[in-house]
Amino acid sequence: MAEETLDLTCSINGAAVVINSGDTILSAARRASLADPIPTLCYREGSSPDGGCALCLVKVSNDKDPDTTGRLVSACHTAVQPGDRVTTRTPDIVRNRREILSLMLNELPAGVASRTRGGGRRGGDFWQLVDEYGARAGKDTNTVATGKQQPIERSHPYLRFDPELCVTCRRCVHTCEDLQGQFVFGIGNRGADVQLLIGSNDRFADSDCVACGACVDECPTGALFDRDREPDLSSRRSSAGSSNRPLTSLTSVRTTCGYCGVGCGIHVVTDGMRVVRIDGAEASPVNHGHLCAKGRYAHGFQASPERLTTPLLRQNDELVEVSWETALAWLAEKLTTIRAESGAESLGAMTSSRSTNEANYLLQKLFRTCLGSNNVDNCARVCHASTALALRTVTGTGAASASFADIESAQCIVVAGANPTEAHPIVGARIKQAVRRGARLIVIDPRRIELTEWADLHLALKPGTNVALFNALAKVLIEAGLIDHDYIDSRLEGFAALQAFLAGDLLNEAAEVCGVDVRDIKAAAALIGEAAPVLFVHGLGLSELTQGTASVMTLCNLGMLTGSIGKPGGGMLPLRGQNNVQGNADMGALPNLFTGYQPINDPKVREHVNSIWGILPPEAPGLTIPEMIDAAAEGRIRGLWIQGEDVAQSDPNQTHVLGALEKLDLLVVQELFMTGTAERAHLVLPAAASLEQEGTFTNGERRIQRVRQSLPPPGEARPDWLVVRDVANCLGAGWDYPDPAAVMDEIARVAPHLFGGVSYARLGDDGLQWPCPSPQHAGTMRVHEKKFIRGRGQLVSVDHVPSPEHDVDAYPLLLITGRVLQHYNVGTMTRRTPHTELVTKDWLEISPEDAARSGISDQARVRVESRYGSVELTAKISARVAPGTLFLSFHFPESHTNVLTGPHVDPDSHCPEYKLTAVRLTA
Numbered sequence: 001m002a003e004e005t006l007d008l009t010c011s012i013n014g015a016a017v018v019i020n021s022g023d024t025i026l027s028a029a030r031r032a033s034l035a036d037p038i039p040t041l042c043y044r045e046g047s048s049p050d051g052g053c054a055l056c057l058v059k060v061s062n063d064k065d066p067d068t069t070g071r072l073v074s075a076c077h078t079a080v081q082p083g084d085r086v087t088t089r090t091p092d093i094v095r096n097r098r099e100i101l102s103l104m105l106n107e108l109p110a111g112v113a114s115r116t117r118g119g120g121r122r123g124g125d126f127w128q129l130v131d132e133y134g135a136r137a138g139k140d141t142n143t144v145a146t147g148k149q150q151p152i153e154r155s156h157p158y159l160r161f162d163p164e165l166c167v168t169c170r171r172c173v174h175t176c177e178d179l180q181g182q183f184v185f186g187i188g189n190r191g192a193d194v195q196l197l198i199g200s201n202d203r204f205a206d207s208d209c210v211a212c213g214a215c216v217d218e219c220p221t222g223a224l225f226d227r228d229r230e231p232d233l234s235s236r237r238s239s240a241g242s243s244n245r246p247l248t249s250l251t252s253v254r255t256t257c258g259y260c261g262v263g264c265g266i267h268v269v270t271d272g273m274r275v276v277r278i279d280g281a282e283a284s285p286v287n288h289g290h291l292c293a294k295g296r297y298a299h300g301f302q303a304s305p306e307r308l309t310t311p312l313l314r315q316n317d318e319l320v321e322v323s324w325e326t327a328l329a330w331l332a333e334k335l336t337t338i339r340a341e342s343g344a345e346s347l348g349a350m351t352s353s354r355s356t357n358e359a360n361y362l363l364q365k366l367f368r369t370c371l372g373s374n375n376v377d378n379c380a381r382v383c384h385a386s387t388a389l390a391l392r393t394v395t396g397t398g399a400a401s402a403s404f405a406d407i408e409s410a411q412c413i414v415v416a417g418a419n420p421t422e423a424h425p426i427v428g429a430r431i432k433q434a435v436r437r438g439a440r441l442i443v444i445d446p447r448r449i450e451l452t453e454w455a456d457l458h459l460a461l462k463p464g465t466n467v468a469l470f471n472a473l474a475k476v477l478i479e480a481g482l483i484d485h486d487y488i489d490s491r492l493e494g495f496a497a498l499q500a501f502l503a504g505d506l507l508n509e510a511a512e513v514c515g516v517d518v519r520d521i522k523a524a525a526a527l528i529g530e531a532a533p534v535l536f537v538h539g540l541g542l543s544e545l546t547q548g549t550a551s552v553m554t555l556c557n558l559g560m561l562t563g564s565i566g567k568p569g570g571g572m573l574p575l576r577g578q579n580n581v582q583g584n585a586d587m588g589a590l591p592n593l594f595t596g597y598q599p600i601n602d603p604k605v606r607e608h609v610n611s612i613w614g615i616l617p618p619e620a621p622g623l624t625i626p627e628m629i630d631a632a633a634e635g636r637i638r639g640l641w642i643q644g645e646d647v648a649q650s651d652p653n654q655t656h657v658l659g660a661l662e663k664l665d666l667l668v669v670q671e672l673f674m675t676g677t678a679e680r681a682h683l684v685l686p687a688a689a690s691l692e693q694e695g696t697f698t699n700g701e702r703r704i705q706r707v708r709q710s711l712p713p714p715g716e717a718r719p720d721w722l723v724v725r726d727v728a729n730c731l732g733a734g735w736d737y738p739d740p741a742a743v744m745d746e747i748a749r750v751a752p753h754l755f756g757g758v759s760y761a762r763l764g765d766d767g768l769q770w771p772c773p774s775p776q777h778a779g780t781m782r783v784h785e786k787k788f789i790r791g792r793g794q795l796v797s798v799d800h801v802p803s804p805e806h807d808v809d810a811y812p813l814l815l816i817t818g819r820v821l822q823h824y825n826v827g828t829m830t831r832r833t834p835h836t837e838l839v840t841k842d843w844l845e846i847s848p849e850d851a852a853r854s855g856i857s858d859q860a861r862v863r864v865e866s867r868y869g870s871v872e873l874t875a876k877i878s879a880r881v882a883p884g885t886l887f888l889s890f891h892f893p894e895s896h897t898n899v900l901t902g903p904h905v906d907p908d909s910h911c912p913e914y915k916l917t918a919v920r921l922t923a
């Protein structure tokens with residue numbers, strides 16, 4: 001096809017333009033970057049043409065088709081023909097456009113034009129066009145439509161709609177539907193009274209709006225606008241209310257979002273002191289300009305007066321301000337003393353998955369080289385540790401095989417134990433887009449998450465029963481012959497064993513264990529088998545269970561049996577949690593592995609690392625996070641260095657964790673805020689946030705991306721990497737890294753198989769996906785394409801094992817904990833933004849059936865008890881949860897969610913079982 005169309009051209013304003021298949025006149029013209037671009041208002045790239053505004057009328061002639069000669073057509077929805085001669089500007093066309101714009105102006109109240117020249121982060125194109133074409137409202141401007149006389153809609157903390165400025169071009173309607181997969185807007189009335197509707201109530205706050213802000217990006221007039229950019233909220237009718245008052249000396253920095261593991265590209269616009277706004281980077285291969293409410297709007301924490309600004313040292317039971325010099329010297333001395341008294345194994349570190357690769361790398365190196373301890377771990381342990389271990393075991397690498405771009409080409413997507421529209425909204429939106437273009441979707445989740453409304457099938461299994469379900473699916477796939485025999489023969493091992501293991505009446509047993517109908521299991525297997533390759537997207541509903549590793553391995557069985565792994569539109573795509581949780585593990589902040597997952601006890605690896613570090617830690621692995629907490633409780637660990645992790649709130653079995661922290665002789669915490677963990681520290685070190693430092697984050701598709709500084713840290717706060725370097729030097733390390741780029745150069749040398757070709761110079765704006773072993777290597781979009789990294793892919797035969805929380809006498813309900821869209825993990829950041837107006841507390845979601853049975857009304861205070869603790873919470877009756885299950889988030893410290901969760905961990909990955917706790921309710 002491509003060759004066939006190559007020599008096909010049209011001419012636009014006299015210049016020859018190559019026609020691509022599917023081109024409209026507008027798309028051909030835009031690609032040709034005309035000096036005189038065709039104006040549009042209602043058109044949105046990526047949506048079907050609306051054609052309503054008629055501004056894009058152009059003149060077309062074609063010798064082959066004399067009928068068309070001189071015809072005026074809409075460029076946005078007219079297919080371009082070979083030989084077309086397109087003229088985009090003639091006196092007629094200009095007059096036409098002026099008239100259209102004048103008519104639109106006519107509908108707006110007098111004076112609007114003079115007070116507003118704003119709109120759309122991408123440009124306010126309506127007002128530019130008004131100027132360019134000299135449009136003017138007619139004399140009779142008192143015919144303002146009734147719809148436009150409504151008050152300004154400001155029910156939402158981030159969005160405002162000024163009906164007076166709306167020209168009902170419908171670009172917001174298309175954007176919301178086609179980009180975000182929401183249906184917030186509608187058009188009401190006709191003719192002069194035509195009006196934009198918001199939800200069913202004309203209020204953002206009552207609508208399904210998720211505050212992605214994309215409508216504001218697109219709005220050509222500024223009718224839809226960011227509230228935090230409104231200069232004067234009270235001045236709608238005053239001329240001072242111009243919505244794009246020029247702010248002096250704004251700068252824009254391209255960097256990477258610091259919230260979740262999607263790693264969206266952002267432009268941070270600041271006035272040098274504060275964030276003015278954050279825009280999605282259109283060129284980013286991750287988000288293509290789209291953002292979620294956190295990435296776009298939840299930046300207020302950065303300027304919070306509660307930021308930590310000086311080092312604080314505990315003296316006489318109080319944290320008092322000290323200089324950095326004192327803090328660093330004190331810390332080095334304390335670490336040295338404890339090591340001398342109790343040995344290196346009495347010290348441990350938790351590196352932060354919110355911080356940079358460079359900070360993570362240096363802290364594990366400090367512990368391994370300056371102190372001689374392998375007790376280094378990171379919060380992937382309490383997150384996707386099971387995923388990493390399972391993938392590494394069966395494929396050879398513990399990361400996603402696929403990329404986010406595979407969502408676009410996927411024919412069938414299985415979302416298992418992940419809630420992307422809330423936890424990874426840009427991925428969630430891309431999945432919805434895939435479904436809109438015809439991809440099949442299966443959701444495997446005990447709860448009715450938003451994506452279940454988009455799914456062909458929802459398998460609402462009982463929490464903690466993934467393995468039984470995935471085994472049953474594998475059995476049906478094999479027995480129905482819906483498997484890829486060539487792939488199995490040439491690329492896998494363990495098939496015969498699996499086939500034998502899956503014999504017997506497994507299907508009915510699984511249906512019973514999981515509470516899922518056999519017919520649904522068969523239907524899901526048929527869909528998966530017929531649509532292969534399939535993209536398997538999973539989350540914590542697999543990882544955070546005592547059968548976490550087994551859950552992920554048995555999901556991989558499905559990926560392998562169907563020949564999906566390593567193929568376009570297929571493979572394993574775990575949705576990694578924090579902004580740098582992938583990188584943190586990559587850097588070797590793991591007790592048994594050096595940078596790049598190299599075993600610390602492998603002689604060859606040791607020789608190589610020694611050639612760079614010049615000093616090595618012991619060969620025996622150190623302790624994982626749960627083990628370090630246990631060891632602290634028992635006095636075996638005396639000193640802990642925690643880099644940005646609020647274990648007091650986020651680790652399971654909180655009562656035990658707090659007791660362990662109390663026992664420490666040294667707790668040092670690098671933090672943005674005074675968290676529950678920091679409050680218990682002996683030394684608190686103020687950290688720079690992601691907007692305030694240089695470095696890199698690695699996202700869930702293995703993409704190492706630059707983090708660039710756009711603001712100074714508050715007070716004396718410092719980037720984590722710098723603090724670690726300086727402490728190492730106080731310990732006599734003699735580290736001379738001048739900047740984070742130099743740290744990355746060393747990382748590339750320590751783990752050349754993954755990062756040999758990575759350098760700041762090469763990362764540019766889009767980053768590089770590892771493995772990237774050499775400077776010539778372009779990075780890897782899809783791993784295991786020809787061959788699994790481990791050689792053959794491993795099919796595993798593992799049985800379902802009930803959780804210790806299943807069927808516990810007197811605790812009849814199963815509590816699931818997880819996330820909601822509006823807040824982020826321990827909430828230190830989002831709780832210091834207007835997101836608190838959107839969600840004010842952690843709600844205990846309870847099914848209408850259980851609520852009725854227990855006599856609990858909506859909003860009632862209820863006491864929830866597990867075998868580990870009891871807390872009081874506010875109930876929300878919700879059909880999202882099935883009878884017998886409850887859901888609770890952990891974003892507010894006062895909820896003490898983790899007082900309820902227990903001590904159980906996956907025996908192999910040590911990931912806690914946050915997803916399943918037996919509880920009972922007392923009203």
Ligand SMILES: Nc1nc2c(c(=O)[nH]1)N[C@H]1C(S)=C(S)[C@@H](COP(=O)(O)OP(=O)(O)OC[C@H]3O[C@@H](n4cnc5c(=O)[nH]c(N)nc54)[C@H](O)[C@@H]3O)O[C@H]1N2
Nearest residue numbers: 417418419423463464539540541577818819821823824825
């Ligand atoms: N808004 C927001 N976004 C975030 C975060 C946040 O706090 N807020 N945190 C970030 C982090 S650190 C992470 S790790 C990710 C987490 O992202 P996700 O893994 O998507 O989030 P969770 O809500 O923890 O859990 C996912 C789903 O697992 C389901 N589940 C529970 N038990 C089971 C089970 O036994 N089997 C199956 N199949 N499903 C089960 C739950 O019902 C839930 O819908 O999100 C990241 N993004």
Ligand SMILES: Nc1nc2c(c(=O)[nH]1)N[C@H]1C(S)=C(S)[C@@H](COP(=O)(O)OP(=O)(O)OC[C@H]3O[C@@H](n4cnc5c(=O)[nH]c(N)nc54)[C@H](O)[C@@H]3O)O[C@H]1N2
Nearest residue numbers: 354383644645646650670671672687817818825826828914
């Ligand atoms: N009940 C329950 N508990 C859970 C979970 C669950 O599903 N249920 N999920 C678990 C999961 S998946 C995770 S990942 C953990 C997350 O738990 P945490 O890691 O404790 O939570 P976060 O909010 O991601 O961030 C930790 C801290 O990092 C700080 N921070 C942010 N940026 C920086 C920086 O650049 N430098 C430094 N030094 N600090 C910074 C923030 O202020 C914050 O206090 O929670 C776990 N806990």
Ligand SMILES: [Mo]
Nearest residue numbers: 383384577578
């Ligand atoms: Mo996480």
